[in-house]
Amino acid sequence: MRARSIIKPELMHCERVLGIEGTAWSLSAAIAGWDKVYAEASNPYIPETGGIHPMVAAQHHSMHIGEIIRKVLESGVGFDGVAFSQGPGLGPCLRTVATAARALALAYDVPLVGVNHCVAHIEVGRWQTGCKDPVTLYVSGANSQVLAYRAGRYRIFGETLDIGIGNALDKFGRFLGLQHPGGPKIEALAREGKHYIPLPYVVKGMDLSFSGMMSAAKEAAALRPREDVCYSLQENAFAMLVEVTERAMAHTGKDECLIAGGVGANSRLQQMLGEMCEARGAQFFAPPKKYFGDNGAMIAYTGLLQLKYGMTLPVEDSAVNPNFRPDEVDIPWL
């Protein structure tokens, strides 16, 4: 059951929120105010071999969540609420973080705020770049979505029909024998690539599909230099992402574009989005590098926004939601 946030008409006065992120590999806590991050501590789970194992990641989180919370508390900065990433994400990881957040909210007698992880990526991007009402390309491990604000919520205009681009790249990296996460290593190899190998390019309206492209890339890797395959994979996948982003901008008439999520740190993807925006007279925004990956500050800041609008959770209704979609959240502040 999804817990519903209730919007109260009067705005609450609040200065800072302590936020905890832990939907997948990242474990991070921060205290954020309206104009800065006061304290932040992280301890990411990095698999030695293979990809993210949900149970092992959750064990890592439960082992280290005490120490990262202690670190931000040692800053001595007070907070008016505790926010946690309520979903989407890996169930065992979400539950570990939610348990810590509930305990903290009860111990400090402050409200509990459940934050949608995708919404937090958009909000931290708006906060850090100053853009107002963008079309957001959110690309991470599990997610590849094009979102834009319309009628009170962030609507999903397009998304992947199968795998997220980050997971696709990581899997391909493992196939090549590269250590997790594979994305940055593929980016480095792609810079040495020269020859484009045609790969399946699947865009349906504003939706995308990557699985056929990944199978073809694996087949190509057996015959062609890995640099060329990585280059072709990036060019192909990113062109798909940029195309649907442009389509959403044309459809909504918006002239700002924001990149968010771990794959957003890729400089080729940023360059392509920048060129697309320039050609249509739009502005492109990218936050500082540390805000691309999952981080506690984005949960703390979004939690602060929600707290101001009274979007808090009673502890008994604070169950996590592994399939939490961003368009289920009211956005009264935009």
Place this chain on the structure above:
Amino acid sequence: MAVEKRGAEAIVLIENDKVIKTRIKKDYRIKELDERLRTERTRAEAKIMSEARRLGIPTPIIYDVGRFDLVMEVIEGPPLKDVIDEERSRMAGVLVGKLHGGGIIHGDLTTSNMIVKGDRIYLIDFGLSFYDEMLESRGVDVHVFYQTLISSHKEHERLMVAFADGYRSSFKEADAVLARVREIEYRGRYKTETP
């Protein structure tokens, strides 16, 4: 006399009795991919339009297929948007039913992309069309049509009922698609108004 219309994907030039649709080069993607996509899509659009005509759906006749451009017949007449009534909405439903039954998704089913000429309705602009038999794609196609009715026609409820009648009469799987359309509206994914 020449009229030019510039979209995000293509430039459409209307010259006397011909329409020339040219796909625009995108500088953000590498040349090899850009040219491959523009060529593939130009050919696919021509193929899908001919296929639709074979299914009994009036579409413009294609005179020539270039590397990046299509030369087509001009369809003279008002867009359905300006002359819609229940009977014409029903006719549109029949056409979309035939299209979906043939495994084609139009991809941009608005009342501006339907031209009324005599007693026929022509479907135009297959630029976003693709082959697909998934319930979701068909549902989104119908949903887009409904959204244009809702946003620009007062009588939209009766027009939607008429469309559904026509759609059912030409397409066996219509009921499942129409159920999916309600689900798409409910989850608000493409919704333009507050739920």
